[in-house]
Amino acid sequence: MARVEDYALIGDLHTAALVSTEGSIDWLCLPHFDSPACFAALLDTRDAGHWLLSPVEGGTCTRRAYVEDTLVLETEWVTASGTVRVIDFMPIRHKAPDVVRIVVGVSGAVQMRSELRLRFDYGRVVPWVRHDADEMRAIAGPDAVRLCSPVTSAGKDWATVADFTVNAGDRVPFVLTWSLSHERQPIRIDAEEALAATTTFWTDWSGKGADAEGPYREPIKRSLLTLKALTYQPTGAIVAAATTSLPERIGGSRNWDYRYCWLRDSTYTLQALLAAGYLAEAKAWREWLLRSIAGDPSTLQIMYSIDGTRRLPEAELPWLAGYENSSPVRTGNQASGQLQLDVWGETLDSLNLAREAGIHTSADAWAIQVALMEHLEGEWQEPDNGLWEVRGDRRHFTHSKVMAWVAADRMSRAVADHHLEGPGKRWEALRDEIRADVLAHGYDSEHNTFTQSYDSKVLDASLLMIPRVGFLPGTDPRVKGTIAAIQNGLTQDGLVLRYQTSEADDGLPGHEGVFLACSFWLVDALHGAGERKQATTLFERLLTLRNDVGLLSEEWDPHAKRQLGNTPQAFSHFALVTSAFQLHSGRAHRSDQPLTKTTDGGM
Structure with missing residues (x-):
């Protein structure tokens, strides 16, 4: 289990997520700070919910830092086959909460894995999950989550898994969006546009x-x-x-x-x-x-x-x-x-x-x-x-x-x-x-x-x-x-x-x-x-x-x-x-x- 100091914070002024040095989001309450967690691995094991996005070989990142005076987090791994960076942030919320993760190929070719294990109500509720061409949908009671990415994912061991290779210059987005299950699904956001807007917001606020x-x-x-x-x-x-x-x-x-x-x-x-x-x-x-x-x-x-x-x-x-x-x-x-x-x-x-x-x-x-x-x-x-x-x-x-x-x-x-x-x-x-x-x-x-x-x-x-x-x-x-x-x-x-x-x-x-x-x-x-x-x-x-x-x-x-x-x-x-x-x-x-x-x- 990661130490307390191994976590960085991202947030959207309604709630916040903790991201470990291994590239795993182990804590996130949706839609608000005091709502039940959908990722609760922080307080148990990964079976309580987490989202790992890292090189297949895993391990602690080589370096990480926030982008200047923002809440945009960059985590980087230098591997034997190349260097890869993951950009994590939560866009400032308008209607629905989003978690955006962008995998950036820095050099070489790195095999990556996304392992998403949603568990609503503090790890207790396993949702019903459906996979389509470019998205995953999960639902349980009032909670609905959609994961959108050009990378194809599939169900494995009660998790949503995607294996892919990122080459130098590639930018592969993942966007996770929460909504109430009885309401119409929110409009998809563009990950790169959201990154630019989020960076601008935090830079302007700090200034x-x-x-x-x-x-x-x-x-x-x-x-x-x-x-x-x-x-x-x-x-x-x-x-x-x-x-x-x-x-x-x-x-x-x-x-x-x-x-x-x-x-x-x-x-x-x-x-x-x-x-x-x-x-x-x-x-x-x-x-x-x-x-x-x-x-x-x-x-x-x-x-x-x-x-x-x-x-x-x-x-x-x-x-x-x-x-x-x-x-x-x-x-x-x-x-x-x-x-x-x-x-x-x-x-x-x-x-x-x-x-x-x-x-x-x-x-x-x-x-x-x-x-x-x-x-x-x-x-x-x-x-x-x-x-x-x-x-x-x-x-x-x-x-x-x-x-x-x-x-x-x-x-x-x-x-x-x-x-x-x-x-x-x-x-x-x-x-x-x-x-x-x-x-x-x-x-x-x-x-x-x-x-x-x-x-x-x-x-x-x-x-x-x-x-x-x-x-x-x-x-x-x-x-x-x-x-x-x-x-x-x-x-x-x-x-x-x-x-x-x-x-x-x-x-x-x-x-x-x-x-x-x-x-x-x-x-x-x-x-x-x-x-x-x-x-x-x-x-x-x-x-x-x-x-x-x-x-x-x-x-x-x-x-x-x-x-x-x-x-x-x-x-x-x-x-x-x-x-x-x-x-x-x-x-x-x-x-x-x-x-x-x-x-x-x-x-």
């Missing part, structure tokens, strides 16, 4: 961003392209990752579905998009956020679906063995029903950031924010499940209290600075009350560090956010002490763990890798504390953990030297972008401040 010139231009651009690829264009939502159930520990059971949108990501999302000059995307994200959270403030969730749906029931898929036998495979996410008080703060922080960036605040949007704040006033003293969605007993998490302070701070300042209507003085008093409470119960004066929860000794990476949200300056001795404590007690090989995991936290055995976003938080904290050299060294080390096409998953295993968790992880890439812009500018930034002046970008 509309803010100037990212400097030593980190390439990782910034690639991260932004990845984040755009994780965007659901109809609503502006951005999924946390393209996958579900990739484990936080190989063989473990901390395997979650990340094909949803977390409110905790919202401030990072907006700050990264605004810093990069993508005001249209930032506006679309804010509008998705406002639609999703509208309603009774007591029912605010930590996550929503790409269209704002609230119910995300968690289920297990026992017919899938899991990635490297890491079971169970899950869909949905039980954590959507947890109480995480920090979400109120993160939501109000992000909406404040939008306001500071000049994005208009409507009367309805402000009314929603006031309702959220009024609810939090009565709830902030309650224990909760915390940022990390701990499935054990609720606690008084320090980070949750700090984010309640953020909510009161941002709302009181909105009244004072933007002359919006609300009880600003009351919120100022609440802000001061929460601050005193955190300093009294969330700070360990004996060890000069903030702690994970009140009156405990446990460390937590979320404490690195204290200067970022403006609760204390980065140079405050208590912040510096917390940084030092985390470096000494919550790192592996210099990289940051989320917290000290235990079975009591979620009832699940085993430990996880280092959380990549947390290591970027350490970059920011060090930078804000005046340790620029340390911050730069750590940041540049984190860049080396990206795979060959610049992607980061959720976690890193410092012992096995491999990526872990769902991929590509939006939180990792957002954190990379904000850290890079801070290092470019030489200034530390808070979450209530746009990183750069914004210009209108297009979506």
Whole structure:
């Protein structure tokens, strides 16, 4: 089975596919990110669905790369008989989703094989397949797929197989199209025209961003392209990752579905998009956020679906063995029903950031924010499940209290600075009350560090956010002490763990890798504390953990030297972008401040 870092991403702003270094598409959900997968080999064997397109002799490619600032992937094999290239992409969707693969003969003559094994409903449903002269049609229930190519294919071993030879100068297209089985089949697309249009789209989009010139231009651009690829264009939502159930520990059971949108990501999302000059995307994200959270403030969730749906029931898929036998495979996410008080703060922080960036605040949007704040006033003293969605007993998490302070701070300042209507003085008093409470119960004066929860000794990476949200300056001795404590007690090989995991936290055995976003938080904290050299060294080390096409998953295993968790992880890439812009500018930034002046970008 391919490693997590062996996969590249292609997508059409509705869904995404993962392509391995062996030329196999092992993950694809159609028609949307959170739809059932038709290729699920990522979480089992090839019998769960995949599409291999490679030289007959097989093996890992010689090289691969995206075409400049696009999401068009080129994979190349140098064989004994010649060199061949496969171009993979998904055209930006108009009506139907397409996956296009073009085999290009570079030199010599190379024998190729296409092996398409469709399995709907996460590998469980084998479709009825019919082969005609230049196309294959598969149907099962609501799903219909058509494969068009000048190469003749045939059924073999419950797969659609085509063997052919590509000579120098040849270009052999394959176009796979999904549709609803009860509707008329979509019009065929021309592969070469689609390639030109897709390349132009991504090149134009990347060119509309803010100037990212400097030593980190390439990782910034690639991260932004990845984040755009994780965007659901109809609503502006951005999924946390393209996958579900990739484990936080190989063989473990901390395997979650990340094909949803977390409110905790919202401030990072907006700050990264605004810093990069993508005001249209930032506006679309804010509008998705406002639609999703509208309603009774007591029912605010930590996550929503790409269209704002609230119910995300968690289920297990026992017919899938899991990635490297890491079971169970899950869909949905039980954590959507947890109480995480920090979400109120993160939501109000992000909406404040939008306001500071000049994005208009409507009367309805402000009314929603006031309702959220009024609810939090009565709830902030309650224990909760915390940022990390701990499935054990609720606690008084320090980070949750700090984010309640953020909510009161941002709302009181909105009244004072933007002359919006609300009880600003009351919120100022609440802000001061929460601050005193955190300093009294969330700070360990004996060890000069903030702690994970009140009156405990446990460390937590979320404490690195204290200067970022403006609760204390980065140079405050208590912040510096917390940084030092985390470096000494919550790192592996210099990289940051989320917290000290235990079975009591979620009832699940085993430990996880280092959380990549947390290591970027350490970059920011060090930078804000005046340790620029340390911050730069750590940041540049984190860049080396990206795979060959610049992607980061959720976690890193410092012992096995491999990526872990769902991929590509939006939180990792957002954190990379904000850290890079801070290092470019030489200034530390808070979450209530746009990183750069914004210009209108297009979506």
